Amino acid sequence: MKNKKDAIKIIEILKEYYPDATCSLDFTTPFEMLISVMLSAQCTDERVNKTTPNLFKNYNTPEKMANIDINELEKIIHPCGFYKNKAKNIIACSKRLVEVYNSKVPDNIEDLMTLAGVGRKSANVIMLEAFDKPVGIAVDTHAKRVSNLVGFSKESDPEKIEQDLLKQFPEKYYSDVNHLFVWHGRNTCIARKPKCDICPINNYCNAYKKNKCIK
Secondary structure, eight states, X not given: OOOHHHHHHHHHHHHHHOTTOOOOOOOSSHHHHHHHHHHTTTSOHHHHHHHHHHHHTXXXXXXXXXXXXXXXXXXXXXXXXXXXXXXHHHHHHHHHHHHHSTTOOOSSHHHHTTSTTOOHHHHHHHHHHTTSOOOSOOOOHHHHXXXXXXXXXXXXXXXXXXXXXXXXXXXXXXXXXXXXXHHHHHHTSOSSSOOGXXXXXXXXXXXXXXXXXXX
């Protein structure tokens, strides 16, 4: 793992390199954020953003989504992949919101994780983006790759990687880490062809120093 001084320095460099790093999903309410995050599993945010306008046009509340015909939902979200499982979870999640949470998306990670289709990564994203209450760091495929290559964690399990990251970053940096690791993974530390020669943090990267990430 990195020491806190280096970890913070890396984030400061990435903040300067990606000044516009924010969540890429489009939403207007916590419920829309919840559904968008569920659809984004193994799907690009760009594809989700092209799908949700048609979905939210008629089904933008837990009550409406809980009563949608599953075949209709599957048809709408088909472009996002894994549509059958996602549709089942979205309806189950919406019904629980109506029955247990008075049709409101809970603003704590424990309750969020009781919803169908919502794991810790998704709950972390919702807490940050919908409620501006970052309580952890969402470890998606980009954050995992960056963490492993740069040297923040040697773990492969996302929850263990998150625990390593939380040891290295003060709470005030949680929001930045969430956004910047995703942007860095998408734009520079790319899985198949990382742009190590122009990477702004290559001097801090374990893989770069060992010549193990250059393709």
